[in-house]
Amino acid sequence: MTSASAPQWRRAINLSADDVGTIHDENQAQDLGFKAALIGGTITCAFAVDRLVDRFGPDWYERGFLKQAFIAPLYEVDDFQVVLEALEPHEGDDALVSVALEKRDGTQVTVGYAGLASDAATASPPWERAGEPAPPPGDGDPLPDVPLGTAFAPYTRIVAIEDSESRRAVVGDDSPWYTTASPWGGPIAPSYMYMLLGSGGAPDGGFRPNPPFRAGMNGTFQLLQSGPLMIGDEYTLSGTLVEKGFSTRTAYRTNEFEVTNSSGDRVAIARQKIRWMGKRPD
Numbered sequence: 001m002t003s004a005s006a007p008q009w010r011r012a013i014n015l016s017a018d019d020v021g022t023i024h025d026e027n028q029a030q031d032l033g034f035k036a037a038l039i040g041g042t043i044t045c046a047f048a049v050d051r052l053v054d055r056f057g058p059d060w061y062e063r064g065f066l067k068q069a070f071i072a073p074l075y076e077v078d079d080f081q082v083v084l085e086a087l088e089p090h091e092g093d094d095a096l097v098s099v100a101l102e103k104r105d106g107t108q109v110t111v112g113y114a115g116l117a118s119d120a121a122t123a124s125p126p127w128e129r130a131g132e133p134a135p136p137p138g139d140g141d142p143l144p145d146v147p148l149g150t151a152f153a154p155y156t157r158i159v160a161i162e163d164s165e166s167r168r169a170v171v172g173d174d175s176p177w178y179t180t181a182s183p184w185g186g187p188i189a190p191s192y193m194y195m196l197l198g199s200g201g202a203p204d205g206g207f208r209p210n211p212p213f214r215a216g217m218n219g220t221f222q223l224l225q226s227g228p229l230m231i232g233d234e235y236t237l238s239g240t241l242v243e244k245g246f247s248t249r250t251a252y253r254t255n256e257f258e259v260t261n262s263s264g265d266r267v268a269i270a271r272q273k274i275r276w277m278g279k280r281p282d
Helices: 026-031 041-056 059-063 161-171 193-198
Strands: 064-070 080-086 093-103 108-117 151-158 217-225 234-246 250-260 266-277
Touching (some): 041 217, 059 108, 161 193, 193 234, 193 250, 193 266
Antiparallel strands (some): 064 108, 234 250
């Protein structure tokens, strides 16, 4: 296993400091036991995606896959680096790397892997890859009114250049792919936009179970891409609840969702686990 490139120390900005009642709000975060407001998961993912696009080029948006587990908080005062290390590809892979965000003291903020499928049409998403552990059975039920397998009403969305503007500024990503032109013609949306769409981007919030997780946080994000998300085109998201339960300090739920273009072709399939502070009822 060899390092892909020399790491670069970075810092991030909390873009949601005014979102009162969430873990990005200084007072709420400290009330929950954190030392300060947390940097959002889409921002940490944006730093990883920037490195993955640099490594894999246009292929990333046509057959790239990613699994990132968010395991420790990141604060504005933290120096961190994105570390990619080459791994032996699995059958059906053209490339595979480990991906982690690490602080100066060695603390890992996120861990996971990414790579290129040989053929996105036949590739398995990360949660179905060989060697992936089966999800543990849910311990308790934080969402008793939302059974596993619940399908949420699909919704359509047109992504704009401005939707990723603040995150691109934090990362320092000035690629014209996201603003003017890309290998597919017009501009595209960065991969981390799927996290925002999957978090319940419908105007009525109806794409997700709606527990009181104003202090919610990302658990694990998994993605398989089969085409770029073009700016200005209309896409449909449809999702299903596939996991829910309690861990030691949090409740959690996982949605699986796919994104299709106006022709009905799938451009991505993803799973997103969200955690929020909650204890199993006695």
